[in-house]
Amino acid sequence: MTTTEAVAVPDLAELAGISRQLEHQPATEVIRWAHEQFGDDLVLASSFQDCVLIDLAMRVSNDIEVVFLDTQYHFAETLWYVEQVRNRYDLNLRVLEPETHADDRWLDDPDGCCKFRKVEPLLRALEGKAAWMTGLRRSETAQRASAPIVSWDLGRSLVKVNPIATWSDLDITGYTQDRALPEHPLRDRGYASIGCWPCTRPVHDGEDPRAGRWAGLDKVECGLHD
Numbered sequence: 001m002t003t004t005e006a007v008a009v010p011d012l013a014e015l016a017g018i019s020r021q022l023e024h025q026p027a028t029e030v031i032r033w034a035h036e037q038f039g040d041d042l043v044l045a046s047s048f049q050d051c052v053l054i055d056l057a058m059r060v061s062n063d064i065e066v067v068f069l070d071t072q073y074h075f076a077e078t079l080w081y082v083e084q085v086r087n088r089y090d091l092n093l094r095v096l097e098p099e100t101h102a103d104d105r106w107l108d109d110p111d112g113c114c115k116f117r118k119v120e121p122l123l124r125a126l127e128g129k130a131a132w133m134t135g136l137r138r139s140e141t142a143q144r145a146s147a148p149i150v151s152w153d154l155g156r157s158l159v160k161v162n163p164i165a166t167w168s169d170l171d172i173t174g175y176t177q178d179r180a181l182p183e184h185p186l187r188d189r190g191y192a193s194i195g196c197w198p199c200t201r202p203v204h205d206g207e208d209p210r211a212g213r214w215a216g217l218d219k220v221e222c223g224l225h226d
């Protein structure tokens with residue numbers, strides 16, 4: 001498996017202090033800080049469930065590299081949406097595919113499937129980079145509830161930036177409406193959280209938005225945010 005190049009470990013106390021300072025700053029200020037710190041060595045990883053983080057980032061700099069992990073099991077609607085967003089922003093988009101053939105691993109080994117189709121391609125995307133930026137939000141799952149704005153990604157040896165960590169679902173909806181952003185076509189078909197088609201179902205009113213991901217399994221994360 002590919003590994004990211006060694007990046008000098010920063011002063012972790014200093015990084016935690018920066019994170020606290022950015023806690024109450026607008027997301028664009030967090031992105032501006034990251035862009036100023038890391039320049040071309042900053043990558044934005046997007047699942048293209050929506051384009052809120054991309055819109056925020058493009059307001060700071062339209063040359064920030066955006067990475068999409070094409071697992072080969074995305075909904076056709078997701079691939080269509082990627083093209084809509086790519087064209088809207090003239091994105092500096094890099095699409096990573098897994099180094100494996102189509103298989104049925106998701107049926108009996110979803111962790112292994114995510115490892116080959118998400119975790120390993122992300123490592124390739126981050127090779128030689130100093131920082132990555134994600135749309136992770138604290139309100140999404142209990143595991144994400146204490147996610148900092150800025151932290152040291154120990155497993156990948158680079159800085160991780162979560163500019164919208166403090167945002168609620170309502171914040172996302174409000175920003176999407178205010179900015180008239182294009183929405184993923186599955187949103188109005190009950191898909192509150194959108195991943196690969198074998199592992200995603202719509203949710204019912206009142207259900208947890210993430211309940212449609214790996215439904216029926218004891219799995220809530222794909223490994224990207226471990």
Ligand code: SF4
Nearest residue numbers: 110113114117196199
């Ligand atoms: S979400 Fe499902 S199909 Fe997609 S990589 Fe993970 S296990 Fe495989």
